[in-house]
């Protein structure tokens with residue numbers, strides 16, 4: 460007996476199969492309305508811990524908590540029908556032990572309904588990723604520039620400019636590629652190395668500041684929309700200037716209120732009969 464096929468979200472397994480095919484299209488989303496707008500055009504939506512900087516004005520992503528990621532993961536899930544939804548594990552929620560990582564990853568899956576989690580780390584996190592994936596938690600890796608390591612790295616700096624850094628990134632890509640992760644984000648590295656890593660690892664690479672050689676691309680939506688203007692990494696392309704448009708709309712509104720031009724008759728309730 461056959462049942463009607465229900466069109467669901469793209470699965471991590473399907474993303475895994477997109478190596479060497481059409482580029483994988485990914486963006487971040489933190490809220491229901493933005494998720495609704497982006498969903499149809501994306502293969503994967505990431506509830507990134509970048510929300511700490513973009514939505515909450517934090518200096519780094521280090522202060523973002525699991526409760527914040529759960530609240531925004533739930534909001535995004537309400538808006539998505541098509542894309543695979545991945546939620547970032549925040550700093551401190553997975554580094555201590557593979558058991559702690561599993562417990563917190565399960566909280567994200569159970570309390571948000573998302574499809575997978577992402578965590579930052581190379582060789583040193585491969586064992587944790589294997590522990591999670593063999594127990595039913597799909598994991599997206601994240602190597603290269605790892606924002607949660609800002610304090611030990613001494614800032615947000617692209618990597619792979621020296622032989623030592625390149626060798627480390629090759630070991631990281633190899634370890635994460637064979638850890639059970641369904642794909643790996645590569646952030647902030649040079650084109651030649653990104654191309655080499657993409658050829659080297661068996662799972663898709665999703666680049667951010669890692670050239671066009673990756674199997675997919677991701678950007679912070681607020682960056683490409685011109686909504687976040689505190690800083691603009693070199694790898695961001697502005698597809699719109701929504702920040703300027705918001706400022707202009709607020710300006711127009713303020714002028715009209717002060718001139719008593721808004722609200723007009725068409726915005727005003729009149730007593731019926």
Ligand SMILES: Nc1nc(=O)c2c([nH]1)NC[C@@H]1CN(c3ccc(C(=O)N[C@@H](CCC(=O)O)C(=O)O)cc3)CN21
Pocket residue numbers: 508509512513520606615616617618679681682687690691692693694
């Ligand atoms: N809005 C936003 N967009 C992001 O891409 C992002 C976040 N927030 N928060 C978490 C991390 C931090 N990221 C950053 C932040 C700054 C640079 C940056 O300023 N890079 C400089 C120097 C790079 C270098 O010298 O190696 C650049 O010019 O791109 C890069 C990535 C990426 N992630």
Ligand SMILES: CC(C)C(=O)C(=O)O
Pocket residue numbers: 487505506507508509510547644646667677678679
């Ligand atoms: C930029 C992406 C990869 C991310 O980790 C985030 O938005 O937090």
Ligand SMILES: [Mg+2]
Pocket residue numbers: 507508509547606
């Ligand atoms: Mg992140």
